[in-house]
Amino acid sequence: MKIATYNVNGIHARLPVLLRWLEETAPDVACLQELKTPQEKFPEQALLDIGYQAVWHGQKSWNGVAILAKGQKPEEVGRGLAGDPEDDQSRYLEAMVNGVLIGCLYLPNGNPAPGPKFDYKLRWFDRFKTRAKELLASDAPVVLAGDYNVIPTEQDAYKPERWVEDALFRPESRAAFEDLKDQGWTDALRHLYPAETIYTFWDYFRNAYGRNAGLRIDHLLLSPKLTNSLVSAGVDREVRGWEKSSDHGPVWIELNI
DNA sequence: ATGACCCGATCTTCGGGA
Numbered sequence: 658m659k660i661a662t663y664n665v666n667g668i669h670a671r672l673p674v675l676l677r678w679l680e681e682t683a684p685d686v687a688c689l690q691e692l693k694t695p696q697e698k699f700p701e702q703a704l705l706d707i708g709y710q711a712v713w714h715g716q717k718s719w720n721g722v723a724i725l726a727k728g729q730k731p732e733e734v735g736r737g738l739a740g741d742p743e744d745d746q747s748r749y750l751e752a753m754v755n756g757v758l759i760g761c762l763y764l765p766n767g768n769p770a771p772g773p774k775f776d777y778k779l780r781w782f783d784r785f786k787t788r789a790k791e792l793l794a795s796d797a798p799v800v801l802a803g804d805y806n807v808i809p810t811e812q813d814a815y816k817p818e819r820w821v822e823d824a825l826f827r828p829e830s831r832a833a834f835e836d837l838k839d840q841g842w843t844d845a846l847r848h849l850y851p852a853e854t855i856y857t858f859w860d861y862f863r864n865a866y867g868r869n870a871g872l873r874i875d876h877l878l879l880s881p882k883l884t885n886s887l888v889s890a891g892v893d894r895e896v897r898g899w900e901k902s903s904d905h906g907p908v909w910i911e912l913n914i
Numbered sequence: 915a916t917g918a919c920c921c922g923a924t925c926t927t928c929g930g931g932a
Binding site for chain 1: 917918919920921922923929930931932
């Protein structure tokens with residue numbers, strides 16, 4: 658079972674690239690972030706035409722997450738996180754596919770930091786950790802996939818010294834990610850490739866992709882019972898070089914279940 | 915040190931992204 662995550666940075670602008678990537682790599686499940694489209698304008702039919710059914714949580718202009726499955730309808734479990742009734746941003750969606758619970762997340766960026774946006778990021782992270790702990794207590798195998806907007810370690814940035822004041826790399830953000838993993842989650846890519854340079858994002862400026870000036874901020878976390886099922890993982894980094902690409906590349910894992 | 919590039923808004927310019 659192949660599960661991927663891809664921050665598309667606008668699903669309408671990205672549709673040709675998204676469809677090509679799905680057809681060429683054929684993931685069984687694809688978690689998408691930054692749809693940037695209202696609920697009613699999600700391009701459901703274009704995905705159906707190539708064999709993908711979807712559940713999604715849209716929002717005008719910003720955010721938005723979706724879970725796609727090949728040849729079947731993802732069974733939605735829930736949307737949004739508990740703990741803040743005033744939070745109306747579309748950043749979290751859960752669905753079951755083939756007995757695996759998939760959590761698709763778009764964690765807040767948090768810049769500028771410090772400030773209210775950084776506070777929101779850390780509060781959101783706390784609410785997410787609460788949900789993650791609940792999921793660990795359930796029976797289902799779980800994959801938490803998405804754009805975490807966290808650079809976990811110095812190994813995960815092209816020039817980490819440039820990011821020390823940034824919300825993606827500040828100690829609070831890294832500590833939150835560590836706390837989450839300490840619940841029992843496995844960072845799939847890092848687990849298979851402990852010493853490799855792995856990036857999932859290259860910004861649009863300064864020819865970052867051409868220079869491989871990237872960050873690793875998109876992650877797939879596995880619940881304990883899935884760790885032994887992990888057989889391979891990677892980043893489809895060539896997609897970042899396609900015409901009209903997102904600034905993120907797709908990240909995927911293959912589970913033997 | 916700065917600004918560089920994209921997105922979706924409905925504005926020919928802006929906020930947000932990371």
